[in-house]
Amino acid sequence: MIYKPRTKPRELEVYHLLNSRKNLLDNERKHLYALQKGYEGELLFDNLTSSVITSECLILNDLLLPHNKNTFQIDSLIIAPETIYIIEVKNFEGDYFYEQDRLYTRVPPHSEVTNPLIQLNRSESLCRQLLQQLGSDMTIQSFVVFVNPEFTLYQAPINKQIVYPGQINRFLKSIHTSSLKLDNNLYVLADKLKSLHNPNAPFYFPPSYQYDELQKGVPCSYCDSLEFTTKGAYCYCLVCSKKETMEKRILQIVHHFTMLFPEMKITTNAIFDWGNRKLSKRAIRRVLQKHLNTKGVHQWSYYEF
Numbered sequence: 521m522i523y524k525p526r527t528k529p530r531e532l533e534v535y536h537l538l539n540s541r542k543n544l545l546d547n548e549r550k551h552l553y554a555l556q557k558g559y560e561g562e563l564l565f566d567n568l569t570s571s572v573i574t575s576e577c578l579i580l581n582d583l584l585l586p587h588n589k590n591t592f593q594i595d596s597l598i599i600a601p602e603t604i605y606i607i608e609v610k611n612f613e614g615d616y617f618y619e620q621d622r623l624y625t626r627v628p629p630h631s632e633v634t635n636p637l638i639q640l641n642r643s644e645s646l647c648r649q650l651l652q653q654l655g656s657d658m659t660i661q662s663f664v665v666f667v668n669p670e671f672t673l674y675q676a677p678i679n680k681q682i683v684y685p686g687q688i689n690r691f692l693k694s695i696h697t698s699s700l701k702l703d704n705n706l707y708v709l710a711d712k713l714k715s716l717h718n719p720n721a722p723f724y725f726p727p728s729y730q731y732d733e734l735q736k737g738v739p740c741s742y743c744d745s746l747e748f749t750t751k752g753a754y755c756y757c758l759v760c761s762k763k764e765t766m767e768k769r770i771l772q773i774v775h776h777f778t779m780l781f782p783e784m785k786i787t788t789n790a791i792f793d794w795g796n797r798k799l800s801k802r803a804i805r806r807v808l809q810k811h812l813n814t815k816g817v818h819q820w821s822y823y824e825f
């Protein structure tokens with residue numbers, strides 16, 4: 521059972537927002553593509569796990585856990601009655617080869633890519649220490665799962681913790697053969713891990729951007745277009761014609777604003793400007809007062825979630 525669902529990673533969200541509001545550099549666009557592909561791979565893996573693993577297991581997706589001033593990330597952690605599985609999901613596509621613990625693309629110029637087993641071993645080691653600290657001595661097994669059916673790895677040693685696309689089903693079935701039940705301690709452990717998850721851990725370096733260089737506006741939720749008209753409490757997209765409440769659109773740009781500028785104060789004027797001065801300050805103030813907490817008074821008031 522999914523005990524902690526996956527959400528879109530913050531880094532990907534930030535890159536998406538920036539992509540629609542400024543021209544990304546070439547390397548930033550490539551990074552966005554890699555993030556998007558990675559996320560799609562994880563969703564694919566989630567689909568497989570939820571259809572194959574039906575027995576007693578707790579699945580915690582997308583954990584960012586602290587240990588001794590380090591933060592480590594786990595794509596999927598599966599708590600089964602006798603074993604804890606750490607899964608690193610990779611959505612690599614194409615042909616690669618393995619040589620002296622390094623991974624290269626088969627196509628010249630044979631660029632080296634980061635060996636996911638190295639990351640996996642680091643996560644496993646930190647996770648083992650953390651679990652010991654939490655009083656658990658469960659057996660841990662960790663695997664890199666390559667989910668893309670178009671992936672081939674040449675010269676890979678047979679004893680590595682790798683699961684290939686054609687083996688995923690068997691691998692997942694092997695997890696749930698046990699007829700044992702999860703005891704209560706494992707639920708307690710899962711809750712502890714969930715509470716330690718820190719989505720705001722400084723785990724990535726966003727591209728540099730300034731408020732002034734970003735395009736302002738109130739994008740449509742369906743097509744991202746900034747062109748719309750308003751009628752009563754509704755916005756009508758001029759590109760895809762979809763209708764949304766103004767309230768929803770205002771809340772959405774407030775979320776984007778806090779995601780991109782967590783250090784800036786949310787005020788009626790700030791959101792008015794962020795929306796390219798297209799929505800009335802009265803409507804903005806009403807939504808902020810309804811959904812956020814008001815701080816300060818009069819012209820100095822601002823809002824917090």
Ligand SMILES: [Zn+2]
Nearest residue numbers: 740743757760
């Ligand atoms: Zn639209």
